[in-house]
Amino acid sequence: MKTGGRPHASIAADLREGWTRVSESAGTPAEPPQEPRRRRPWLRRTALGAAVAVLAAAGTGWALYQQLEGNIRTDRDTARELEQHSADRPAAVVHDALNILLIGSDSRGGGNGAYGRDTGTQRSDTTILLHLSADRESATAVSIPRDLMVDIPACTQPDGTRSEARFAQFNWAFEFAGAGCTIRTVEEFTGVRVDHHMILDFSGFKNVVDAVGGVEVCLEEPVDDPEAQVTLPAGQQTLHGEDALGYVRARYSIGDGSDTERMARQQEFLGSLVRKVQSDGVLLNPGRLYDLLDSVTSSITTDPGLASLQDLYDLATSMREMPSSGVRFLTVPRQPYQNNPNRDELVQPAASQLFEALLHDRPVTVEPRAEEAHQNEQEGPGSGSASGSGTMGTESGAPPSGTPEAERDEGQPGYRGTTAETGACV
Template structure:
């Protein structure tokens, strides 16, 4: 019965269904590295590699926790994934300070929508300081308390803090009306190791960046950023523009584009050792929903995205305006946000009118990094 209810995205839906597609075809480009690493090792090493890489991946059963009270799953073959960068400060992440200050938060949040032809994608960034109507959620329970977090107006990144991945997904679905088929999370340390295994990422800066908080200092010019420098770039906010999270989002989007170009050009398949190291880092870096938490799932994911290049992606930011009650916070521009979510539901490009006049469109970060 459960298998009969499984949707195309690997999650169970409560309404309309997407056309069934082999569950091996799901979204995460890191699967390409995983697949190659497994197959080039051969012999007895094949099994060892598979179990090592498989054991690296952490999974969360979000579907079981949220149950059936969720948006309908669109039937057109498109896919939506919530990607979070977590500022968890435990373990290897403790060097960034803030350990023990009330739990991890979602430092970066992007909704990745892949069209039904699997040829184009839209990425919508959600500012972490956005005041939203956070729904009631089960507490994450890391402190052993458990219980329920009540529905209330709160910053978007508090959803992950109080209720972990499931609450973050529930909050996104509540504000957008769009069902998230999958969930992918990367923390600071995993992000650094992934970039270093890739050999760094090349970017061009057109203005100097010197941020003591993110420990990044770059002069204008071409740079190959290490994992530590890349983390500094995507965390930078005070040294560029008006110091807001809206400017940082533009840096993050420019970095994602450069990262995709680097993955396409890196040529790891010519070196089995480099390929395995990259696969090891990629699978260690992510926490996924339980429908993506195996090498088999990630291998199939690469096939879905292999035709999507950085130029095929439309980057946008949730339309917001500064909160009159607190200039350090932003609130959604509801009519424009509805246009954005409706475009994703229709599997259409996000219209310019959905972001025109948004505070995110008025930052002066565009062109700082390319």
């Protein structure tokens, strides 16, 4: 992956430079003196101490590097699936722009047994297509509803068998055929090439939140959700790992119980997380950056193109100057599926306009959605309330979720959403 970072060889150069600086500060000249016979004992001891310190620091740094590098799990099965179908994949259009598919897995395996019985499968509880602009001045995170009805290509399943192409819920791809099938599905209905992917499970999400010291949220009402295992008071508060996970998972106990509202809440939470990282200078503080990298590398499964510490570090540091107002969150334009109001379908041409903007690295404008919960019409459980009437856009006159609401400069539409600048407590 090309992110503008320095090659691994620069680490050795930095160590050599550090040795020179420490040696000079300790009084050890780079060139031997003309009369070295009467060197003072204290100077020798100081120089020796400095040398030991440098060597220890170099050894410790290398050990930490190796530890972080060893944390990362490489998803080679997905790489093979994508390579097998490379001829069918869309081409990248804008050099240096990146599209990363973020997949939140609801797997109960590993350390996630507390959240339910391990069935041996996993679903994409949350899926976000993250577009990073070529100049790294902006990022657009597009949530994809799990109940969106899409064309899923024939894919290789974990047992080696081949599934048939089908028209089904988006969630089917990850549950039965893994990340490779999910990526190919996204590429098929968006036309956007996915450059990288990351899979994060429940435990990983908690670790990342804790690594940044918690994330601030504002609750208009108390939350008591036994299924999500979370109880929270109303008001402004900082959520840490377990409570943060319960908050973004909770559905029926908050607001109208819709997946639409839950996705909006997840986006607001991620906005607050981004703002926390930026405002606290995490990316500029080596110690705190290490904690974050340790949590991330211990928690993710990713493609070979991101499966090194250097790649992840370069990716993170390439975004450290990105303004919070440039980090945008929205949901793919969709409405209740015509044959089943409990499912979703894409709204056209709004969806195609959004995907074209991402493909060509054009800016995407988001509209405030403070009143969205009140403006939205009744939806089915797939993305809306439990009433299941599926009359989105008919009772209140509001457009389907994610539909462009206003034309912007140069004909670019605006979409309902939020930014990291807005966050959850603004």
